[in-house]
Amino acid sequence: MPDWISGRSRLFAEHYDLKHPEPHPGEMEFLLRRVEDGGEPVLELGCGTGRMLIPLLEAGIDASGVDVSPDMLDRCRARCVEKDLHPGLYLQGMQTLDLPRKFGTVSIHSASLGVLNSEDDLAATFNGVYELLKSKGVVAFEFQTPPEPRSIMDRAGVWSGGWDAADDGSVIVYRQIFEYDPGTHMRPSVIAFERYVDDRLAETELYEGTMRFWEIETITLHMQAAGFIDMITTNVFADDEPPGDNQWLVVRARKP
Ligand SMILES: C[S@@+](CC[C@H](N)C(=O)[O-])C[C@H]1O[C@@H](n2cnc3c(N)ncnc32)[C@H](O)[C@@H]1O
Numbered sequence: 645m646p647d648w649i650s651g652r653s654r655l656f657a658e659h660y661d662l663k664h665p666e667p668h669p670g671e672m673e674f675l676l677r678r679v680e681d682g683g684e685p686v687l688e689l690g691c692g693t694g695r696m697l698i699p700l701l702e703a704g705i706d707a708s709g710v711d712v713s714p715d716m717l718d719r720c721r722a723r724c725v726e727k728d729l730h731p732g733l734y735l736q737g738m739q740t741l742d743l744p745r746k747f748g749t750v751s752i753h754s755a756s757l758g759v760l761n762s763e764d765d766l767a768a769t770f771n772g773v774y775e776l777l778k779s780k781g782v783v784a785f786e787f788q789t790p791p792e793p794r795s796i797m798d799r800a801g802v803w804s805g806g807w808d809a810a811d812d813g814s815v816i817v818y819r820q821i822f823e824y825d826p827g828t829h830m831r832p833s834v835i836a837f838e839r840y841v842d843d844r845l846a847e848t849e850l851y852e853g854t855m856r857f858w859e860i861e862t863i864t865l866h867m868q869a870a871g872f873i874d875m876i877t878t879n880v881f882a883d884d885e886p887p888g889d890n891q892w893l894v895v896r897a898r899k900p
Contacts, residue, residue, distance in 0.1 A: 655837040655849045657715040659816050661693040661723075662808050664754070670881035672699055675751055675784070677883065678896060679705060682782025683748030689738040689769070689785075690756035694720035701729040708732035710741065712759075739765040741772035748778055752785035755892070758855040761830065763862065770870035777899045783872065784896040786880060790829040790857040791891055800824045815840045829857040860887075863895060872897035 667675075675696065679686055684706045691697045691709025693716055700707045701724070708731050711717050717733050724731060734743060738752075739760060750773045760766050773783050805819030817840065822833035832854040839847040860877055867875055875897040879885040887893050 652849060653713050653715040653851070655816065655839060655847060656835070656851065657693055657713065657719045658810060659808065659818060659837060660716070661695075661719055662810065662816070664692075664695050667696055667699060668881075671696070671753070671786075672703075674881040674883075674894065675700065675753075676703070678751065678782050678784040679749045681749075681896075682780070682784075682898070683778070685745065685747050686749045686751065687743070687747040687776065689741075689750065689752045689773075690754075690759065691720060691733070692716045692754075692756075694723050696751070696753050697731060698723060698727065698729065701731055702727065708734065708743075708745075708747075710734045710736055710738060710743070712737045739768040739772065741769075741776055743776060746778045746781075747776055748781050750777060750781070750783045752787075755786055755788040755855075757785055757787045757858060757863075759853075760858075761854050761856045763866065766858065766862070767866050767869065770866050770872070774870045774872065774899055779899060781899045782896060783867075783898075784894065786892065786894045787863065788857050789859060789891050789893060790826070791824075793824070793826040796824050796831075797826075810839070813841075814846065829859070831855045831857070860893065860895075867895075867897055871899065873900055874898045 686705055686707040688697050688709045691711050697707055697709045717735055721733055800823050803819050803821045807815055807817040810816050817838045820833055820835040822831050824831050835851045837849045838845055877887050877893055877895050879887055879890055880892045880894050
């Protein structure tokens, strides 16, 4: 079975774009404040189809994106061309960053850090970001801490899904199922997509992929080991609201 991260993901990218067209309330403002702190250019890791990157470019910010999926990047590129925007788009993993320039600000959105399944990959990502940042540069990302097992276990092993009308009039049906291991905080899942044209099945894609929920202590350890300072964790998109027991958080830190 192909891995959703590296396999064909054309339907996945199209569906992602349909479901996630724009920044969440407060998200772009939070990012722009980080860009004020860290400066340009900006790099987004796991930029997907450009949900954050495109509004950033439209605001006149010099921004680039990295993603491991050629289909996500193709879609992002096509949306940029339509708008006469020309970001650097790089096909590479966030844990193996190798880019030709330095950045003032590096961001990660939608808890995409969860695509990293091992502490080695987490360390490699933070080391790579540190290397790519200019002095005084800023890294900021949203992430999801491990859920309370009771809040997730009753949905594990149960198919869920839905359907959406695509731009070309076809219908994309999706269904997914996941397992959760409260010991490792790993959530392996399978997602199936089907496209129906005139009520007939025209295309299918199937993925498996594992998301891992990272604890703030583990993130802190690896960010400090990479050399980051002034690390601050807050509620999503707030600059100074303490995290409380929310599962979705944002972290920001700086290179000395
Ligand atoms: C949840 S989507 C987020 C897309 C976009 N950042 C957003 O907020 O809408 C996660 C993205 O990370 C990409 N991705 C998965 N593994 C990756 C890796 N190791 N390095 C870089 N990108 C990765 C996926 O292809 C996908 O586009």
